[in-house]
Amino acid sequence: MAEHEPIVVIGAGIGGLTTAAILARAGLDVTVLEAHVYPGGCAGTFFHKGYRFEAGATLAGGFYPGGPMDIVAQAAGIERWPAHPSEPAMAVHLPGGAVVTRYGDERRWDEAARAFGPDTASFWRWQESTADALWDLALRTPDWPPQTPGEGGHLLADGARWLLSNPLRHASPALLADAFRPVAAHLRDAPKALRLFVDAQLLIAAQTTSAHANALYSASALDLPRRGVVHLEGGIGAIAETLVDAIRRSGGKVIYRQEVQRIEFERGRPKAVVTKRGDHFPAGRVVANLPPWNIAQLTGDDTPQPLRTLPERPQPGWGAFMVYVGLDERAAPPDTVLHHQVVVREPLGEGNSVFLSLSPTWDEGRAPAGRRALTISTHTALEPWWRLFRLDPQHYERRKNHYVDRMLAAAERVLPGLRAAAELVMPGTPVTFQRFTRRAHGWVGGFPQTSLFQTWGPRLSPNLWMVGDSIFPGQSTAAVALGGIRVARGIMAEAGVHNPVPARRQPVGANA
Ligand SMILES: Cc1cc2nc3c(=O)[nH]c(=O)nc-3n(C[C@H](O)[C@H](O)[C@H](O)COP(=O)(O)OP(=O)(O)OC[C@H]3O[C@@H](n4cnc5c(N)ncnc54)[C@H](O)[C@@H]3O)c2cc1C
Numbered sequence: 001m002a003e004h005e006p007i008v009v010i011g012a013g014i015g016g017l018t019t020a021a022i023l024a025r026a027g028l029d030v031t032v033l034e035a036h037v038y039p040g041g042c043a044g045t046f047f048h049k050g051y052r053f054e055a056g057a058t059l060a061g062g063f064y065p066g067g068p069m070d071i072v073a074q075a076a077g078i079e080r081w082p083a084h085p086s087e088p089a090m091a092v093h094l095p096g097g098a099v100v101t102r103y104g105d106e107r108r109w110d111e112a113a114r115a116f117g118p119d120t121a122s123f124w125r126w127q128e129s130t131a132d133a134l135w136d137l138a139l140r141t142p143d144w145p146p147q148t149p150g151e152g153g154h155l156l157a158d159g160a161r162w163l164l165s166n167p168l169r170h171a172s173p174a175l176l177a178d179a180f181r182p183v184a185a186h187l188r189d190a191p192k193a194l195r196l197f198v199d200a201q202l203l204i205a206a207q208t209t210s211a212h213a214n215a216l217y218s219a220s221a222l223d224l225p226r227r228g229v230v231h232l233e234g235g236i237g238a239i240a241e242t243l244v245d246a247i248r249r250s251g252g253k254v255i256y257r258q259e260v261q262r263i264e265f266e267r268g269r270p271k272a273v274v275t276k277r278g279d280h281f282p283a284g285r286v287v288a289n290l291p292p293w294n295i296a297q298l299t300g301d302d303t304p305q306p307l308r309t310l311p312e313r314p315q316p317g318w319g320a321f322m323v324y325v326g327l328d329e330r331a332a333p334p335d336t337v338l339h340h341q342v343v344v345r346e347p348l349g350e351g352n353s354v355f356l357s358l359s360p361t362w363d364e365g366r367a368p369a370g371r372r373a374l375t376i377s378t379h380t381a382l383e384p385w386w387r388l389f390r391l392d393p394q395h396y397e398r399r400k401n402h403y404v405d406r407m408l409a410a411a412e413r414v415l416p417g418l419r420a421a422a423e424l425v426m427p428g429t430p431v432t433f434q435r436f437t438r439r440a441h442g443w444v445g446g447f448p449q450t451s452l453f454q455t456w457g458p459r460l461s462p463n464l465w466m467v468g469d470s471i472f473p474g475q476s477t478a479a480v481a482l483g484g485i486r487v488a489r490g491i492m493a494e495a496g497v498h499n500p501v502p503a504r505r506q507p508v509g510a511n512a
Pocket of ligand 1: 011014015033039040042055056057060258259260289320444445468469470478
């Protein structure tokens, strides 16, 4: 392929936009085609009746110096993210009334001791030291899982340098064991409250609970509050909007209302992309910011080998049930923490655990005067929603209303009087998610992080790449940005162009 043959990115989610912004900055010919009228996908912000609601993601991390979003900014020529630090990161409400506030600073130790007892400090010490070591490795941006001999070599070299410079090198056997076991191995004698707390946090960070979530992945995922959480001006969609601006400034294109229907191949390589409108975009390389099931639909007879053995429906993993609420600001005093996880009971998900995020009072564009925007979500199984939607629409509506009631009741633990103060209540099911993000069956959050050795890499077939939360390191805006960096680096290496991704060398500890 000639160096400047066009690259088409399908989808303006954070993974696709990150890839496109870096490639455009490197001087490559990049076009992003987005089905919707605005960017961001699961991390988008939508307008409704004067509110700007965060569609899915609400909690943004990785913006600290040397962190994933800082690397993206440097590589894509972004001067500043419209991001404001938010502390505390969140409050977690356990059954029985205990509330655990997650701070990034030293207060976290007192809080953990108060909530779970001083004996649990060893768990948090393990978590933090492991997370420091792993983030240090991750930000050297090695390619996991390696898919080419070059990536394998890079991984070995980076891994060796990391091991030699790492304070945890004496603990390498334990790290190795953790690579193969769930985090439950570190919670055997833990009080029930700690296990439940970790389960609830991992469900949102790793899409599974401590009995199944890989220990190394979990240590890093539990570190989010310590590494700092931010609010984006105008809502989380500002990440995507900032990336779109960067792409256009570098000469790339982002085109909305262009739903891709087919990828055309010639001798096993992409040749063009065809949209629902019938437009034809020549493409030497295609980056699909889509789940594997969507990519299989677009590739027809040329479906890459790894996608030929997919189960018929997306699995394992989850859908999301959402409630978007516009409320009178008097129901949310100005000092209310902005993010909360409420655990009502086990099993988690299905309205038994909910996550809620309020628009900040300073972000006036998020809601009409005197109002605030609230997004509430819970994990939910996909199948029942689709079955009812197709076979029993009345039951589907009843179930929807039932979920709304239960989730508002859970949210009232944080915001008493919420139901009376709500002037707008809008639910969304996996059916809604499919409609707005086109993700097959409304499957969101990527694959549960149970094994480091069964994860997807981005290369699907020659010149066809997958990016987004289906590839390692999985879900979250920061994680898909890391995936986007990897894909951009891979394409630049193949195309032989200068790589603008900065090499990160300074150590990154907590609150760097
Ligand atoms: C309810 C919920 C809460 C979450 N909370 C958080 C959180 O608090 N913090 C956090 O960091 N992460 C959170 N996440 C996860 C995070 O939102 C996602 O992991 C991430 O945004 C996914 O990005 P992606 O690159 O995979 O793209 P996606 O978000 O999947 O975007 C894909 C894009 O492709 C477009 N598209 C699809 N098909 C086509 C087609 N055929 N042609 C053209 N365009 C197409 C879609 O319209 C969409 O814009 C949450 C997710 C959900 C669902």
